[in-house]
Each structure stands twice: as structure tokens, then as C-alpha cells.
Amino acid sequence: MKHFSEKNIKTIKVNQVPITFTNKAITAWGGISSIVAKLLEVLEFRSWVEKGIPIIERSNNSKGVYEKVLATFLTVLCGGERFSHLSWWGHGVEAIKESFGVKWLPKASSSLTRFWGKIDTQYLSEQVGKSARDLAVDIIKWQDIKEDNLNLDSSVLTRYGNQEGAKRGYNPKKRGRPSHNPIIAFLGSGYVVNIWNRSDFPPKKWTLG
Numbered sequence: 001m002k003h004f005s006e007k008n009i010k011t012i013k014v015n016q017v018p019i020t021f022t023n024k025a026i027t028a029w030g031g032i033s034s035i036v037a038k039l040l041e042v043l044e045f046r047s048w049v050e051k052g053i054p055i056i057e058r059s060n061n062s063k064g065v066y067e068k069v070l071a072t073f074l075t076v077l078c079g080g081e082r083f084s085h086l087s088w089w090g091h092g093v094e095a096i097k098e099s100f101g102v103k104w105l106p107k108a109s110s111s112l113t114r115f116w117g118k119i120d121t122q123y124l125s126e127q128v129g130k131s132a133r134d135l136a137v138d139i140i141k142w143q144d145i146k147e148d149n150l151n152l153d154s155s156v157l158t159r160y161g162n163q164e165g166a167k168r169g170y171n172p173k174k175r176g177r178p179s180h181n182p183i184i185a186f187l188g189s190g191y192v193v194n195i196w197n198r199s200d201f202p203p204k205k206w207t208l209g
Contacts, residue, residue: 032074032089033099040100043139045070052131055118063104068115071106082160083109140189149188156181167199 011020040046049069057065071086074096078089086109089096097105106112119125157180158173159166166178185193 032077033096036074036077037099037101040070043135048131048135052128052135054124054127055115063106063111064102065115067102067104068106068112070100070102072112072116075112081158083112086112136191140191142189142191145189150185150193151188152183152185154181154183165197165199169199 011018013019046066049066053065053069055065072083074089075083075086078085080086080088086106093105093107097103119128156171156173158171159178159180163178163180166180168176168178169181171177171179180197180199182195182197184195187193
């Protein structure tokens with residue numbers, strides 16, 4: 001049990017049961033604040049962001065590239081599928097900021113959409129992709145893997161805009177919504193070998209021509 005100094009605690013009694021409060025920052029996302037923060041530190045994630053994300057912010061009101069990439073990472077890690085899911089882990093943000101060594105984290109999804117919207121050319125997109133692959137290679141150490149398992153799986157990705165190729169098809173959670181139904185080939189070590197971003201699953205009945 002963590003002990004707090006006297007100046008940081010407040011105790012009241014409810015039906016003779018003492019209840020102690022602390023004014024220190026706390027969060028329900030304790031796993032993120034400890035384990036993941038340490039992992040990113042070991043991986044030198046901040047250094048990778050500064051070198052690998054080709055976005056330069058020149059505004060005097062800019063809060064920093066790393067903080068926005070970190071917020072995106074935490075949103076995905078918590079199961080977020082849209083930028084608006086940023087609010088999922090926003091409670092207790094002071095403790096999270098302290099754990100990750102940052103003074104600010106975005107609270108509005110528009111901060112992230114404007115940020116990532118700056119990657120608006122194929123060249124910039126390819127730069128981000130290459131940097132991400134280089135990071136994966138450095139983490140997984142492919143040269144040390146002598147054998148692996150090849151896995152095949154399919155998924156349903158619901159779309160809410162006008163994404164190219166999105167069609168109405170099989171979607172058990174959001175019936176009638178446009179979606180992609182990709183099939184993915186990936187190794188047990190985590191490397192995605194190939195992905196076919198299909199518009200829809202193949203028809204249930206096949207006919208020979």
C-alpha cells in the first residue's frame with residue numbers, strides 16, 4: 001500500500017468507517033501509466049517520433065508533435081477506433097501526463113484530426129510508413145527469428161465517411177453501414193505479410209463460368 005504524507009491526505013468518517021482521500025493525481029488507467037510508459041521509455045519512442053513523423057508545427061500555439069502522437073497511441077491502445085475515443089482515457093489525465101513525462105495532452109479529437117490531416121501527400125504517407133516499419137524491425141529483431149507461423153484472418157472495418165471501396169455488406173455490429181472486409185496474412189511475431197482490403201466478403205455461392 002502506498003503511504004501519503006500528512007499534507008496530502010484528508011480523512012473523514014462515515015458510520016465510524018474512516019475514509020481517506022488524497023489530492024495526488026490518480027487514474028483508472030494504472031497499467032498504461034506504469035508498464036506502457038516504461039516500455040515507451042525503453043524503446044526511445046519520443047526519439048522515434050521526433051525523427052520519424054514528418055510533421056513540423058510552426059504555430060506559436062503549437063503544443064508539440066510528440067504529445068499528439070502519444071495521445072493517438074494511447075487511444076488505439078485503449079481500444080479506440082475513432083479520434084473521438086480520445087475521451088476514453090482522459091479521466092485522470094494529470095497522472096498520465098506525469099507518468100509519460102509530458103506537460104500537455106490533447107483533450108479534443110479535433111486536435112488529432114488537424115494534426116494527422118497535415119499528412120496530405122503520398123510522399124509524407126510513405127515516410128510515416130517507412131518509419132513505422134523501421135521501428136518494428138528494430139523492436140522485433142527479424143534476424144533472430146528462424147521460424148514462424150503464418151496466420152490468415154478476416155475482419156470487418158466499419159466506415160463512417162466516403163472511403164474508397166467501402167460498400168454495404170456483411171457487418172454484424174453496424175448493419176447497413178458501408179465497410180471494408182479485409183483479409184490479413186500475418187506472422188506470429190506480429191509482422192503483417194500482406195493485407196487485401198476487400199470491399200466485401202466473397203459471395204456465399206460460387207458459380208463456375
